[in-house]
Ligand SMILES: CC(C)[C@H](C(=O)O)[C@@H](O)C(=O)O
């Protein structure tokens with residue numbers, strides 16, 4: 001059995017608590033001989049700043065490069081609200097994405113039947129919802145230069161951010177979306193603002209070209225990102241795979257997550273290109289939720305998104321699809337049994353702490 | 366009684382149909398001697414392209430500059446999907462906004478009690494919803510330069526859009542938001558992505574400064590635009606006034622509109638700066654909905670958003686707040702009576718065409 005190297009980066013806030021439940025799962029998999037993982041830990045975000053005055057140290061970056069996959073918790077919190085921009089907690093995550101070339105961010109928005117009532121949307125609008133948002137993650141306004149604040153004198157400053165996309169960046173994220181659609185309901189909706197942005201014009205053109213050349217068997221639709229957002233709220237079940245840029249993807253994937261009623265449940269995967277020689281790709285897995293500093297350290301956090309992110313690692317990085325299915329099934333079974341962390345509790349369910357939820361999922365496995 | 370000059374720009378798709386109902390209302394106000402409006406008509410969007418190969422002619426731009434207010438329908442449609450970028454239908458609207466300096470876009474999202482069930486959200490989440498989104502409209506990525514597509518050779522192109530904000534642009538839109546909040550529930554939520562964008566950093570800094578200097582009596586909160594979008598979907602009633610940039614405002618106002626369940630009902634106002642001498646400000650009023658080419662010309666369109674936009678003109682450009690209240694009340698009464706256009710019909714209501722709806726509102730007045 002091959003041994004896989006994992007770097008665990010718990011981060012800030014509830015990060016360490018939910019990561020502990022992944023560690024518990026890994027230990028068990030190792031002990032049972034189901035898999036063989038070697039884990040290392042590192043610091044990222046505010047916790048890295050507190051230790052080293054950076055958002056991630058060069059040592060931890062080296063570990064990230066050497067790892068077969070990175071399991072990431074969450075970063076940020078009011079404690080670091082006034083640290084310099086360059087070393088703010090988010091910078092560590094952005095550097096990992098950029099330096100490792102993790103251009104493809106997969107964010108499934110799935111509505112668990114047991115939780116459909118937790119959504120602010122009507123049950124019929126979200127029950128059975130199963131969307132995959134494919135967000136471009138290393139381009140666009142997140143990384144484009146210039147990115148500056150200039151003092152113009154007279155009390156005036158000018159802030160500039162730059163959205164840049166090249167053809168190849170749009171092509172490769174398009175391929176990820178089309179490939180995923182083929183294993184799903186065979187439909188891709190591409191979202192941009194071509195009526196206002198030149199990057200939207202190019203995005204639309206390149207998606208259309210890739211589709212016409214390589215994916216004619218998949219249905220491709222185009223929507224303006226603003227009406228796409230509306231359609232997500234009005235009738236989300238019409239979508240299968242949505243592919244969009246870094247900033248629209250940030251907004252739209254969060255909105256899609258909220259539709260499910262359970263942000264604490266949703267995982268994500270960030271993938272790099274497949275290496276021609278090794279056939280491997282760099283990867284990072286993180287929950288969609290943030291660091292929730294207000295509830296940190298109280299055993300209130302929901303570990304499901306984090307465990308489910310580890311499940312995505314099994315599926316996308318280690319070709320252990322069957323085991324990933326079992327993890328998903330264990331989560332669904334525990335939910336069906338009525339166990340709930342504080343964020344998803346409702347009448348007639350049983351309260352569970354972070355640890356109790358993690359243990360219950362393990363027992364179910 | 367002062368005579369006010371209105372420029373009506375019906376535009377494309379359902380624009381002319383819904384504008385006809387505003388014209389009906391204006392004629393009646395004139396005839397009754399309640400007000401005195403002089404109207405002119407112009408072409409914008411696809412209809413201007415068909416006539417003059419531009420998205421708005423210089424003649425109509427001159428009329429727009431001379432008018433006391435512009436009443437705008439909607440632009441665009443598949444017919445013009447492949448006209449050159451510079452003369453696409455939206456360019457006419459963008460030019461009006463930019464050349465007239467209409468920097469403040471007010472988009473109320475109000476949930477009419479009679480229509481709460483039309484929302485995809487649960488009734489309790491949206492009943493009584495009353496948010497005002499204040500969107501910056503002449504800056505940001507919509508107008509920043511460079512805005513280009515460059516051929517890099519080898520089949521590669523590079524698209525660039527530029528988000529630019531200066532201090533004064535953020536200050537003046539902030540003041541609009543704070544002033545509105547004072548007449549409402551006294552709370553402003555400012556949304557940006559300061560964790561990723563320099564324009565977000567400046568936006569946050571300037572809002573905080575304006576608040577501290579001039580509006581300490583108003584509550585100011587800051588939210589990241591992605592979590593703000595989530596909160597809009599999860600619990601929209603927590604907001605009073607939301608102030609945000611051009612692109613985030615485009616997305617967030619559409620999402621807020623969709624929460625109400627009735628896009629066909631929502632108006633918007635776009636305002637310029639108050640002229641120091643004349644005390645007047647340029648203004649344009651348009652429904653939030655688009656040109657809906659699929660239902661154009663069939664008498665199916667809902668004229669309420671358009672009529673309600675004219676109501677905002679009465680309130681914000683002509684200081685006729687009492688009359689605007691009457692228009693709003695007439696709309697609410699007609700809805701309460703059960704009359705519905707196709708987009709908002711439900712069991713037990715009475716179907717109405719565009720014209721019938723317009724006539725019913727007039728009769729109510
Ligand atoms: C933490 C932040 C930089 C990040 C982003 O904006 O990408 C987060 O919102 C996300 O969606 O992963």
Ligand SMILES: CC(C)[C@H](C(=O)O)[C@@H](O)C(=O)O
Nearest residue numbers: 195196226455456458459615
């Ligand atoms: C038509 C289009 C240019 C416009 C925009 O993006 O501003 C529209 O979506 C709006 O919100 O008014």
